[in-house]
Amino acid sequence: MNNLLGRVIDTKMTDENEKYYFLQNSGSVFQLDKAEQVEPLHIGGHFKGFAYENEDHKLQITSKIPKIPKIQIGRMGFGTVVQSRRDLGVFVNIGLPNKDIVVSLDELPTIKSLWPQKGDRLMVSLSLDNKNRLWANLADETTFQEISQPAPKTMKNQNLKATVYRLKLVGTLVITSDYYLGFVHPDEREQEPRLGEEVSARVIGIHPDGTLNLSLKPRSYEAIGDDAAMLLALLQHNEDHSLPFTDKSDPAAIKTEFGISKGQFKRAVGHLLKAGVITETKTELKLKTEE
Numbered sequence: 001m002n003n004l005l006g007r008v009i010d011t012k013m014t015d016e017n018e019k020y021y022f023l024q025n026s027g028s029v030f031q032l033d034k035a036e037q038v039e040p041l042h043i044g045g046h047f048k049g050f051a052y053e054n055e056d057h058k059l060q061i062t063s064k065i066p067k068i069p070k071i072q073i074g075r076m077g078f079g080t081v082v083q084s085r086r087d088l089g090v091f092v093n094i095g096l097p098n099k100d101i102v103v104s105l106d107e108l109p110t111i112k113s114l115w116p117q118k119g120d121r122l123m124v125s126l127s128l129d130n131k132n133r134l135w136a137n138l139a140d141e142t143t144f145q146e147i148s149q150p151a152p153k154t155m156k157n158q159n160l161k162a163t164v165y166r167l168k169l170v171g172t173l174v175i176t177s178d179y180y181l182g183f184v185h186p187d188e189r190e191q192e193p194r195l196g197e198e199v200s201a202r203v204i205g206i207h208p209d210g211t212l213n214l215s216l217k218p219r220s221y222e223a224i225g226d227d228a229a230m231l232l233a234l235l236q237h238n239e240d241h242s243l244p245f246t247d248k249s250d251p252a253a254i255k256t257e258f259g260i261s262k263g264q265f266k267r268a269v270g271h272l273l274k275a276g277v278i279t280e281t282k283t284e285l286k287l288k289t290e291e
Contacts, residue, residue: 004028006073006126006134009051011061013041023047023061030061033097037063052134054098064097071095076125076139076147078163081116081196090116092124092136101126101136109167109195120196121163123175141166144175150210151180155203162214164197174199174214181211188215227260227268231285232277241287246280 004025011023011030020031021041030051032041041047049061050072070077071094079092082100089108091100103122108115116122123143124136144165162174162182172184172193182201186192193199193216205213235241245254247269251262258265269285272278279286 004051005053005059005128005132007051008048008072009061010046010048011051013043013045013047015043016041021047025051028059030059032061036097050096052096052099053132054096056098060098062097064095071124071126071136073126073128076123076143078121078123079136081118081120081122083118084115086112090122092122094124094126094136099134101134103136103138107138114167114192114194116194116196120194121198122196123165139165141173144173144181148175148179148181151176151178151203151206151212152210153206155180155212156206158203160201160203160214162199162201164193164195164199167192167195174201176212182214183211184214184216188213188217190217225268225271227258227264228271230258231265231268232272232287235278235285235287243285244283245285246283248282 009025011025013021014024014029015022016034019034021034021037023030023032023041032047032049037047047061047063049063051059051061054060071079077094079094079101082091082093084090087105089102089105091102093100101124103124122136123139125139127135127137129135160176162176164172164174166173171186172189174182174184176182182203184193184199184201188204199216201214201216203212204215207213231243235243245257245265247262247266249262249265254260254262254265260268269278269280272285273280277288279288
């Protein structure tokens with residue numbers, strides 16, 4: 001049995017009833033739901049599919065997942081978390097019609113708030129224990145190294161989405177949809193993301209080997225407030241990227257032009273200067289050109 005479950009196997013039909021075909025391999029009998037088989041099977045006919053034990057502890061075979069499933073014994077793929085049990089682990093949907101596979105709590109973070117939640121994604125493969133139970137096992141770092149590719153140098157300052165695949169004291173390890181590997185230092189996040197969580201990140205550095213340094217914090221000017229954002233937008237849209245105002249400008253002129261007080265204006269300018277996105281001369285504010 002240990003060489004059948006969790007794999008794509010070839011079977012031969014031996015019997016049927018109204019709902020199922022019954023197929024055999026090495027003395028083990030698997031049921032196939034007739035609803036998923038377009039062409040009828042006949043006694044002696046062959047069928048290739050993924051073999052597993054369903055939630056009712058019956059042996060079943062299916063072709064509803066791809067002919068060569070992404071996730072099986074010895075094959076990695078992303079599964080979606082559907083639920084968790086604090087005494088067991090998290091259940092992952094790998095595409096089976098009536099069976100979700102458990103990632104044991106032994107493989108999950110000690111802090112339960114960092115466990116994956118419903119909708120998060122985990123890269124797993126399958127294993128079979130001595131009781132013929134299928135388990136999902138998290139991919140190790142070597143696997144992520146093998147499937148990754150180096151990021152191009154042009155990605156500096158780009159925004160991207162990434163999935164958390166490992167939590168460490170030194171920081172968070174992620175992989176992007178393009179299979180670039182990334183690292184988030186604790187200083188570059190407001191809180192530690194969950195295992196399997198999709199995060200929005202910004203590229204702040206690229207290593208020679210093509211791995212990315214990422215930040216989960218907004219750019220300085222993205223967290224500066226409405227007044228500073230308004231000034232920044234005006235600077236960006238003006239043809240010469242400048243405004244003929246400074247913190248010494250007349251309060252009435254500021255109020256007329258921007259609809260805010262001089263105090264608000266000075267705070268907004270201060271935020272933009274601190275963020276390094278503008279310069280100020282005696283006569284104007286000027287947008288900095290990104291290098």
